[in-house]
Amino acid sequence: MSSNHVDGHPFFRFCRTALENIRAQGRYRQFTPLARQAERYPLYEQPEAAATPATPACPRDREVVVWSSNDYLGMGVDPVVVEAAIQAIHEHGAGAGGTRNIAGTSPVHTALEAELADLHGKEAGLLFVSGYVSNQASLQTILTSMPGWICFSDRLNHASMIAGIKGARGSTTVIYEHNDLADLEAKLAAAPADAPKLIAFESVYSMDGDISDIAATCALARKYGAMTYLDEVHAVGLYGAQGGGVSQRDGVAEQVDIIEGTLAKGFGVHGGYITASSDIVEYLRLSASGFIFTTSLPPAVVAAALASVQQVRKDGWRRERMFERVNTFRDKLRRAGVPFTMTPSHIVPIPVGNAERCRELSDRLLNDYGIYATPINYPTVPRGTERLRLTPGPYHTDQMMDDMVAALTHLLRLNDLTEAPPVAAMA
């Protein structure tokens, strides 16, 4: 059909084959368009036009209860946060208009950086366009700054950290087993004593919902002269007296050299950041390509994030309510005999263990029950550990939980999830 001159290019054939393989392995990803209803979170609307092959019978717009949002506290729909964005957009317009260096630094950018530094008890903070970029850019820049860097990286670190570490040409990477401090110590001890070392790890690992021992990791860092870099993306807003993360909860923030976080999950808006000593922040501000050469976050986004951080710091009720909801939901699952993985965090994984079944379980929840829970498949988690990852929040009601438990109870009992739904469930 097309006479494009690259038609015969091998990449075209490559893509076709790769996509076929992805489908054959049951890990083709269909995005489900869902329109969040700001005043009725966690309710979303599934527009008729957006019906996917997974939802062929969807007759009209319908309500869906979302159980997989990373806006853990609902801050993205908080009236004060929304109003801050509207005010700022009227005052400053839609976009930032430049990089931070080229007219893209508004007073609200620097105010948010100061607020985040204060939240984590650090001298300075630096905003990035996302959490992903903050990890990628900071780690790559640090690990290429001097010759001989060795980065000790937890095996389950997020893709954004791995991107930064792998991108740091000339540095050495040593992967230690997940949350295994004996393995980390053995590897630190085996490394040349005089090499500059960095330990990169997370607090809450969001797929398994487990939490690292920050104090013990920092103690090893001191013993072997390493710096520490902690991703608190799934913890900021949720843990600690002011939402400063697990490092704040455990009273060890000052022992961590660099704390990284996002404004897009617990804080519900958008953007990423690091906080550290002013020398480290200044060095990254002046050297990190991913910070320098990109248009800065729109002032309205930054104003909304600032309003969110300020509220989350002073109001503990959202955190308390979230953990109360998590515990109530686990009780309901337990009483109904629905298997789930117990975690020390706010994350409730429902193990499924097979990509196809996981996808089908998610489809059936959506089609038959109007419940959305994302299937978590390879490559996000290892094959054989596929799961639904549920994140109950302050706005999930008892009724929503009972509906979810009933749906799971029914569906998990089915051997064949492609079997027709019961009439009652369709009503």
Ligand SMILES: *Cc1c(COP(=O)(O)O)cnc(C)c1O
């Ligand atoms: C989501 C995530 C990020 C990236 O944050 P964004 O703000 O979404 O780009 C970084 N680290 C971890 C562990 C994450 O889960």
